[in-house]
Structure formats: structure tokens, C-alpha cells
Amino acid sequence: MTALINPLTADALHTHAEALADLLLDAVADGASVGFLADTGRDEAAAWWRTLHPSVADGSRLLWAASDADGRVLGTVALVREVRANGRHRAEVSKLLVHRDARGAGLGRRLLTTVEQAARDTGATLLLLDTQTGSAAEHLYRSAGWTSFGTVPGHAATPDGVLADTTYYYKQLIG
Structure with a gap:
């Protein structure tokens, strides 16, 4: 299954909010600690995506x-x-999500490559992200050259409400 990766404009974000909500809820149902608990409904998830409109x-x-x-x-x-002047050289990778039906085919790596290239194109030289310690995402980040720089115990709740550790990563974009 080959997926096409396209940028979303603010207007397209509204158009795709329900589909993005479904993707988010799939991740939550699979146990991903992505900021939402298991009882999150589709309307709440879609509304969250819509809150991103101003920043997009x-x-x-x-x-x-x-x-x-x-x-x-x-x-x-x-x-x-x-956006602050002293940090314009850095950016954060956020909400890298792949539906369970599409995992294992390299889509996560393609999305990560896409965001890294976009960061380079915007002049960012340092990327940051965080993920649940012990998650499958850690393997992806490490194999893509990301470096862990710390773990915070009990940082975020999993979808079932259990506090889990979060590991922080960075990647310097050289060349």
C-alpha cells in the first residue's frame, strides 16, 4: 500500500479533521500516549485538530x-x-501517527523524512521530539539517527490512565 504524503493547509485541516480524528483515535486505541485518554470521543478529537487552524x-x-x-x-x-528569535534554528516534530493498518510498510519513516526535509528547507538545524519510553516509535527514531537526551519518569498518562515515562530526542540537521 503506497500512501501519498501531502501538506495540509489550514483550510484542508478543517476538511480532514474527521479523518485525522479517526487516525488519532486508532493510535489511542492501540495504547499510544499522544495526549488523549481512551474515553476520547471522535467529536473531541476532531475539535482538537481544528484548534490547530491558527498555527497552520x-x-x-x-x-x-x-x-x-x-x-x-x-x-x-x-x-x-x-517563533521566538533565539530559537528559530529549532523545531519540534509532533504527532507522528501511522494507522495500525499501514504499519510495517515504511510510512512512519517516510513521514519522518518528510518532516526532516521540511525543517531543513525552513532553516531549522535542530529538531526535538518526545515519545513514550519503550514504544515502537523509539526504534524508528534511533534508526533514523535521533539521539535520546533524557527520560522523565511518569511524565504522561497512557490512554488507560497509567503514568508512563517519556524519552526526549534530538537530531541535528547537518548538510
Whole structure:
């Protein structure tokens, strides 16, 4: 299954909010600690995506969606650019999600490559992200050259409400 990765404009974000909500809820149902608990409903998840409209509109957040030939959203990733003058060289990778049906085919790596290239294109030389310690995502980040720089015990709740550790990563973009 080959997915096409396309940037989402602020207007397209509203159009795709329900599909992105489904993707988010799939991740939560699979136990991903992505900021939402198991009782999150589709309306709440879609509303959260819509809250990103201002940051996508002003360019401080770049957002991509990966879709199959039928238009089903299979993955997403965001680049959150630092707007303060002393940090414009850095950005954060956020909400890298791949639907369970699309895992294992390299889509996560393609989304990560997409966001890293976009960061380079915007002049960022340092990327940051965090993920649940022990998650499958850690393997992806390490194999893509990311370096862990610390773990915070009990930092975030899993979807079932259990506090879990969070590991922070960085990647310097050279060349």
C-alpha cells in the first residue's frame, strides 16, 4: 500500500479533521500516549485538530497527511516551528501517527523524512521530539539517527490512565 504524503493547509485541516480524528483515535486505541485518554470521543478529537487552524494558517505549524488511493488518511506528522528569535534554528516534530493498518510498510519513516526535509528547507538545524519510553516509535527514531537526551519518569498518562515515562530526542540537521 503506497500512501501519498501531502501538506495540509489550514483550510484542508478543517476538511480532514474527521479523518485525522479517526487516525488519532486508532493510535489511542492501540495504547499510544499522544495526549488523549481512551474515553476520547471522535467529536473531541476532531475539535482538537481544528484548534490547530491558527498555527497552520500562520505557518508556525506545518502539517502533512498520508493518504491511500481512496483518500483514507493513514498517517500524519507536524513540524512546530519556534517563533521566538533565539530559537528559530529549532523545531519540534509532533504527532507522528501511522494507522495500525499501514504499519510495517515504511510510512512512519517516510513521514519522518518528510518532516526532516521540511525543517531543513525552513532553516531549522535542530529538531526535538518526545515519545513514550519503550514504544515502537523509539526504534524508528534511533534508526533514523535521533539521539535520546533524557527520560522523565511518569511524565504522561497512557490512554488507560497509567503514568508512563517519556524519552526526549534530538537530531541535528547537518548538510
